[in-house]
Amino acid sequence: MRVAYLGLSLLWSLTSATILQNGQVKDDPYPGQAPIIALDDSWTSYGADAPEIAYKGRWDSQHISWWSAPGIKLQFSGNKLAVSFGPGTTDGVLVAYRLGNLDWQYSNVTADSTYQFIGPWTEMDEDLIDAQKPFEMRVQIAGVSTANTAQLTVPPKFNRKVEVIGGSIASGQYASYETLSSWAYLFVAGLGNVEHTLTTYAGACLVDKQCYDGQAHGMTWYWNRASDPGSRSRAFYPDGPEVWDNSAEQPADLVIIQMGGNDYRHPNEIPGRNFYHAYVELIEDIHRTWPHAVVLIMSQWWVWRREGLNYIPSIAYEQEAKDVHAHFKDKGFVYYFDTTGILQHNDINPKNHPTDVGHVKLASHLLQWAKLVLRWNMEPLGEVQHGTLYWNDQQEY
Template identity: 30%
Template sequence: MHTSPHRSARALAAALTAVLVACLLSLTVVGRAHAAPGDGSVSDPNIAYVGRWDTASGTTAVANWTGAYVQTSFTGTTVKVRARDAVNLYASVDGGPDVFHAGVRGTVNLTPQPLPPGTHTLRITYRSGDTVFQGLVLDPGARTVAPNAPTGLIEFVGDSITAGALTDRLALDSYAWKTGERLGMRHTQVARAGYCLVGRSGCTGLSTQFFRTASTGGADWDFSRYRASAVVINLGTNDIGHGVSGAAFQSAYTAFLRDIRAKYPNAVLFAVQTLKKRYVPETRAAVTARVNAGDGRVRYVDTTGWLSDGADYEDGNGHPNEAGHTKFANRLAPVIGSALSGTAVPSAKAAAPGQPGDPNIKFVGRWDTTGSATAYTPYWAGAYYRVGFTGRTVQLKQRGTIDFWARIDDGPVKFYDDVKGTVNLTPAPLSSGRHTLQVNYQVVAGSYRGDAVFQGLVLDSGATTFAPPAPGKLIEFVGDSITVGTTTSQNARTAYGWLIGERLGTEHTQIAQGGACLVATADGCVGLERQFGKLNPNAATPDWNPSRYRADAVVINLGTNDVGHGVSSTEFQSAYASLLRKVRAAYPQAWIFALETFRGRYVPQTEAAVRAAVAGGDARLSFVDTTGWLGSGDLTDSVHPNDRGHRAIADRLAPIIAARIGA
């Protein structure tokens, strides 16, 4: 058959069109599978999924287990979430309270009151119902931004107690959620009411189900999706009601620890004594077996005395109420934090009670805990440690001569002048029972005078340590001799930073040194814009690891000394902007307060640096006008506040900080 040239051309054109359409369709499919960053869809890489989520479809993300959440940042003034069907969820914007949205579906407005323009943060947690995330709806032209999420993650494994059963907000009220929040880490609860360690007679065993994607079903979880820094196991409460023998429990627990280790080679594993003290010898024996097998990153956690019968429980079956969960978290968080921060000796043999490396000793501030297992050194001003101990006496081992302050059981603070060796802190023995100790070394102008090296405690025969209750928030004060407390009666202890931390019930540390500037100068002024990120104010290395603790607030009071070292206004403003960026990178969720210096130096430049950062999307930042805070009677000289002056500063500044961080 003869085919005309025109018909051949039309056929060729049709074929080319078909190929083009196919290519376009292919591109469209690829576009759906790989969402553009910032569009708010389920596949948007700027949306972080914490916990065990099924995101395989690309259009829906299904939350498995309890306490899973999504996290992102976004621009614009409003944000909505798409829900497939009726669901109960909590949403927190800009680190604010978790607002409950009950029985919502469709497109849910999370910002009925529009936000100020800028970059905001969002976290969504599902409680019950159709726990399916279908993406976000943003303002026209707005986009998501990769969240400043911490790298560390804690996985809590347990039953109804770990899930927060019987509390008002369930997972959000549980000790697991509270512990993760307090440590500033990501967290997830692989927990469900009624579950056991050992699968037996209708009770699901987490020794098997832990390795699955969901609390029911047999699909394996892909452990490459995230790596836990710590795994906290609280199991055994329910096993006894299902006839699990001690031998079977111990064997299963030992194998469970071994199998978790295979999935998380570097995580610290914590085996928690159940609140009802079930299978205690067996749990301890499982930990011992793993340690003897060479696993030096397993810890047994003794919870004796953590909660009070009656007042801390919802019922008679061992379920804590909200206050009980808070107490639990207050005890557990320091144990985990110490082990993860490097204060615990990473060996198969745990440090003896009271010695450097004892996880029950909480070191606050920038301490060097890496150079020696027998001596820990603090840097910067206002560092301290806190520990609980039993027995009637306690002594402090000091390598060389030093001045320090010690306080026992919230009693009076006692000053020890030029002491060394083994220093008796209880010349009059205490009553028998549990006690607390806090020690901080004396600084002069921000430098420690003498040998500020902790070498451990001497306790009574048979006595031990315990992790005392500790505040859930921390404030970092950055400055010079004024922030150090120079010329006050007790130096760092009577400085406004220490006073504010104590008043607000927070941890506190003074990243400050006498004579320091913001800008490092050629004539030798230490520049905190450069040294803020260092372990030691007087050394270029090593860098400080900000994951050792997470500040909830950072207060900057710098500029008093720069004038005397020839720092120009332009240099100062540029350096201040740089310091704000460094602080934000270290503490993504902290509120930063930039104080006007009390002598009114570089005020326009400080304000300008703050305005520029806010305009750039940092919404958690404030300039603090200190005009009129101090009178002539509040100063020791023309620069340094006296005790009364520091109290006056604390009176003005503490409410400002508290209003932002909820302390």
């Protein structure tokens, strides 16, 4: 029996939260709690370095995952599947998992334990039991186990890849399911058959300087690092994170950058010219690494102010972002996506982050941009927010 354990990176900072649905508390906000089990001879276990496990997102040499909702994808036969979590796991952390393209399920897990995510309770047609079925988990796992008569295989890799670089808004902070409710995830999920990496972290600045307490670097530096700017990462690696070789990864076809909110606000208040030069530096780094990638600069709204009987939006570093676009305009690989007019003041929560509806609006417009500008087909249908059920589904309310 081959077993290996990995540390678990946070998907959410809280193990549970209140989710409101049409103003009422949702009764079952996190369906899918998995039972803890002990492995026996009825299981075959695969170690962390098994080639059958496809890792998604950024992972360091210890198989610890970082940034926004990294995870694994695999295919398995049989009717049971378990995942083991190692000593680096944050106790009670919430993980998201799903079978095929069905709705996401959620389970709290703890360190040095094994949980069964697929079992007799999983609805499955008879003809699917012996077939290879895709399984996905967003956050790190620590070894996978299947029935001893079953088989684990690596899923096919898609030809296209999207990279998103951003802060808390792209991370989905304050949205119902955080990253899985973010415009960034909804966009890549809506594209369908693309690989994706969400290099986003709440509180990250673009400019490489002290940003809030403890964050000594900005995204121009962290884009080439395996772990994020968070306090947990700094505790794991007090001498600094491991270097991440972007050139060793599948090249991105599209890179979307939405940054500026953290640079702009107190106490950071980065001067506009510093922000401009950092943006140019990051795009030049991306272009050297992935010379065929299209880069999309996404404007960063700030606040809505009331003028008379209207709400007027403002943009953080609006001129600087447009100047960055102008700097690269003749080279033809940089585009500017203006979010003005997509969101209204009631699509923003009190902390200046989108509501769930706001994230859906942004993702929907981005999907149309990719279809019209890049001529990408939506595969299968350009869906938005198909992976969770939290909208009102009652006719009387």
